[in-house]
Amino acid sequence: MYGELFCEDIEPDYSLYPQYPAAYGFLTRGCIRRCRWCIVPEKEGGIRPYRDIETVLQGRKTAVLMDNNVLASNHGLKQLEKIIDLKCKVDFNQGLDSRLVTEEVAKMLSKIKWLRYIRFACDTASAIEPLLSATEKLNRYGVKNYRIFVYVLVREIEDANMRCRMLKRLGITPFAQPYRDFNANTEPALQQKRFARYVNHKAIFNSIDWEDYRG
Template sequence: MKKIAIIDADLVGRKRHRFPNLVCMKLSAFEKEKGNDIELKMDYKDLNQYEKVYLAKVFLDTPVPEEVLSLPNLTYGGTGFFYDKAPPLPYEIEHHMPDYHLYDDWISQEIMKGKTKKEFNEYINSSIGYLTRGCFRHCPFCVNKNYNQVERHSPLSEFLDPKRKVISLLDDNFFGHPDWKEMLLELRATGKSFKFKQGLDERLLNDEMCELLFSSKYAGDFTFAFDNIQDARVIERKIVLARKYTDRPLKFYCFCGFDRAGKWDREFWNRDIFELLYRIEILMKFHCLPYVMRFARYEESPWRGVYISIARWCNQPNFFKKMTLREFAKLNGEQSACYRYLDEFEKAHPAAGYFYDLRYGG
């Protein structure tokens, strides 16, 4: 029996992390099946005592001590290290049923410290996996930009735990696969709630997709993406189509701070703020919720604080639904950084005032 440590770097290195690492769970199951002793390691101390250490991370900005990466007993990987060039797992690991109990002891310890069971819902109640992988959009900022099509990846049975209430799907562009209907009907037939954590491609929706999707037992908000102002008209048309089938909340990831021309100059930063506000206006009009996601280089913007303020407003639906951006800034106080950032941008660009006073559902 080998003594093996598994480190979920995002869990160790981030303040909040509410979703388990699928690779870590598959590695754990694979090694346990071989009779090895597995420990979910919560720090980087004394790693030389293990015969093998697996380290995985999803996010690029999750810190990992540099000296750890040179350890002879370490194997590391994931998009957090290699982004779009992450090497695939060996087939027998990639297609192994995950070890859904890898995090159990850690969860118990966290609850004993005062956290609630609800905070670990994804760890406790979800079956997690991919029915499909890949995309054909070639978005330059996306981890899937090197794919040319959507491919079948795993059968549902490969990761479905009958005891778990929810199916959490990590598919990149589910409706981009020609067999979407067959797979969606299989999901519905389980009788379980399911959700697409990465969102769905609104631009692909048709009547049949809408009828089946919106009548399903879906967990949480339906989530899509509105990343490019050039898609405004098609997004509006598809929201109108969706509204024929559901009144439930539609949430849209709104990516910003990425210059497709690669310049990141002042002209871009000014335009990008306005394009973000315009996308928010469109979503407001149709009673949809934006969720602002910022590319890391927004930190370089002269309007960094404006990005932060807009994201804080949008990403808290209780505020977004009840008050305008200007009212949100005033709620923070006229001496606050939020108010100052927005005020400075409006003084430089008076046209921004129109967007500041827009109201959800107004």
């Protein structure tokens, strides 16, 4: 009698949180990759178009978008063009895939009005090279490194520390995330949590090395 109704099709009641001006939503779902630590491919499958930015915005001027790999989708790239035309402010809070930042994409990203940061991930040592290639392209289009934020997966502390120190030297903001094994349902190790506290407390991270941290 009421047809099929998806709860995600119902407009969120933003009046409940008047202090938050942003709209929340997705433009795409899924991801083209299968990183072994990530639950997205299992939960969402491959990349597919999902929403139009104007549907998400509901007349608002800012949007927090939770796409997992918007750059991997033609629909996602068209939405980025629309975001530029609409002059709305956005945050892709799950990060962008640095491997997909071509010259053309970097130019497009440089034209977007960002809520605060352009976010990427550097989850392993092999992610450093594509990340640096992406940030160099962005630099060429006028995006400074302090506008860039990078999620850092923490498994081996030494390896994560190397990535965080490299980001600090470049003036890029790292955010450490201790590895959580969803299959085994285990908590991150204490030392991984301790390292994340150190990195994510910027006053401490910017003043001392991990080796001197006593927290």
